[in-house]
Amino acid sequence: MVIPEQILEAKEARARRQKEMIATYHLPLISISINIPGREKSSHDARVIFEAALHEIKQQKFHIMTEINLNTPSGFEAIFCVHANAHELKNAMISIEETHLLGRFMDLDVMDEQGMILSRAAQLSAKRTCYLCDRPAIVCAREQTHSLAALLRxxxxKVEHFEHNRKTRL
Incomplete structure (x- = not known):
């Protein structure tokens, strides 16, 4: 289990890596992290969600120039530099987040060639709702509306359902 300071340091290191990759490749990037509450960021469930995110991104028709995959104190993360239009990338990432069974737990951020984050609002996409209710996720998180145990359960x-569906397709 990690402490909050380690998570913060890992997020700051991710931001530095993003800036370095944009400066090196001059291309938009996709930054993947997993929305898992609590201090355990590298659980089996987090790994399954992360691998599903990687799979979905690689199924897109974008030309990936380079990729970094890490397991940090803030959890599993990846950065892809992609030869594509940043707005098209963001729309594709929103589609994955909204349609994949585990998409709600994926944080698929897009930065343009200048390092500006493309927001869901800029793409006219709705803010994310809570895992357990229809309220905005940010409100439930701030007010701690739901217990950590309920969120993790x-x-x-969802991960079990995804794994079951994946096994029955094989």
Whole structure:
């Protein structure tokens, strides 16, 4: 289990890596992290969600120039530099977040060639809702509306459902 300071340091290191990759490649990038509450950021459920995100991004028709995958104190993360239009990338990432069974737990950020983050609002996409209710996620997180156990149980149930569906397709 990690402490909040380690998570913050890992997020700051991710931001530095993003800036370095944009400066090196002069291309938009996709930054993947996993929305898992609590201090355990590298659980089995987090790994399954992360691998599903990687798979979905690689199924897109974008030309990936380079990729970095890490397991940090803030959890699993990846950065892709992509030869594509940043707005098209963001729309594709929003589609994955909104349509994939585990998409709600994926944080698929897009930065343009200048390092500006493309927001969901800029793409006229709705803010994310809570895992357990229809309120904005930011409100429930700030007010701690739901217990950590309830949130993790919900995530685990979705991951189990995803794994079951994946096994039955094989």
């Amino acid at each position: 919900h995530i685990h149930e």
